[in-house]
Amino acid sequence: MNSKNSDHDELTFLNSYDPTLYDRLSLTTDILVFGISDSINPNYRKLPEKKFSILLVKRKTHPFKDKWCLPGGFLQIDEELTNAPKRVLAKETNLHDVYLEQLYTFGAVNRDPRLRVVNVAYMALINKDQLQDELLADAAWFNVTQIQKENEIKIILKSEIDEICFTLLKINDDINDPLSYKIVDNELLAFDNPLVIFFGLLRMRNKINYTDIVFNMMPKYFTLKELQNVYEVILGRKLLDPAFRRIIKDKVVQTEFVRSGKGHRPSLLYRYKDPT
Amino acid sequence: MNSKNSDHDELTFLNSYDPTLYDRLSLTTDILVFGISDSINPNYRKLPEKKFSILLVKRKTHPFKDKWCLPGGFLQIDEELTNAPKRVLAKETNLHDVYLEQLYTFGAVNRDPRLRVVNVAYMALINKDQLQDELLADAAWFNVTQIQKENEIKIILKSEIDEICFTLLKINDDINDPLSYKIVDNELLAFDNPLVIFFGLLRMRNKINYTDIVFNMMPKYFTLKELQNVYEVILGRKLLDPAFRRIIKDKVVQTEFVRSGKGHRPSLLYRYKDPT
């Protein structure tokens, strides 16, 4: 059989193909938006604490009406998969040009009570400079705290208006499989969002050590101590100043600017040094 | 509004929900199966070389009839997403109880000429002990060689019956986005399989350094040199013996067995020491 005949066969096949032959289902995308915020300054000398936060939206419609959920939406039939999270973020939260990476695809049969829906979750990182525009009404930032003891992971999300708490139990050893975790005590989050949040936290804590993604959450100019505080709040532990500066020094460039007026020695401002 | 009313609302909503409201599409899963094979022994003294291989299947039907492709199939509407790769592997390649992890979800609009299909790719690792049963007729193992120069990645797949070669061009800096790579010179592989293979190789080369996944590709008993050769063929570079043994020593246990009869000093056999 020569190539021409083969191409012809393929065309004939495609023209007569019946797309209803296979099961069809809906595909959604959820976006886990991470950002850094400052706590209110308690004292003119003290530095504000860095808070690691995620963005949640209050559902106005069924299912899970009045619960909090990650911004998300359906993939359109003629839309690139990578475009869906961009479109959804723009519409639901008024955020543009953000760092996005695919997190994981969740496909448990009963994750949506309406119908079979597979969810491709994305992780987004944004910085203060991108928050010039206001959030839409039903969105709020929640500070993340995680307490881990053996096979029980407790995550607490706090905003000005609400506090959300849930627990994940590790029910078997395959840490890569979302079915290895069981959501318990979840009152306020929709769908399997607790799992998505947990997977995102894991990813973030890992990748911060071997990539430059943190800088997507930093403003253009920052002090090294601010950057260190961001690492610390994400990793959940303190770092030593000289060690941190040694590691970070090749990734940043000192600028001519300083941050002063704080009741202590002013700090040099740095910016990210793009490796390309 | 009290909780009882709210639940009632939710039920009413779900009962009247029309699932045809949203776009529906098909979802497939491809499985990138990695394994290690030995080259034929050239000399009674020499050790056989380790080859890093993937499993491909020859397509018997349109589209892409007669091209090679990863084992794959459609997700069924009532099937757990994580079950699909297990079922497909059992059916298409006669492999059971293999290590599986989700690799990436590919959703370019035109990746399937038939209809809009989103593909959740999985990575599987298997070892020789699992290969007792024969492969099905149209499946074959292909040795993987990768040559990388700047923004061009050339991958060569060799089996006894065929040789496949393709190139990926990095067309922008977002290495996490499959749209950043363009497939060129691909004659023999179906769909966007070159991308899946490339993503799997990346994942494998990274994870080998901070997880124990290699052991899923090792037989129950192995020598430290064999294990080292597996690391070397996956990473594409030689390692120093003492350094390798230092790193690996806490992950393995020495057994009472030795491998002898090879024209040189016999080697102790080790097995994986499960950390749990």
Added chain:
DNA sequence: CTAATAGTGTCTATTAGACAGTATGTT
């Protein structure tokens, strides 16, 4: 002056890289 953060010098401990050497089988 004081409280607080900014930033550095240096010692030590740990880990990684390199090389050379010894050990022990089969033919």
Added chain:
DNA sequence: AACATACTGTCTAATAGACACTATTAG
């Protein structure tokens, strides 16, 4: 004996952890 791999000792280089010290501002 010769060849090939198995395995180890040890030196050196690089990296990470720890602590203590100096520097500098607003009030």
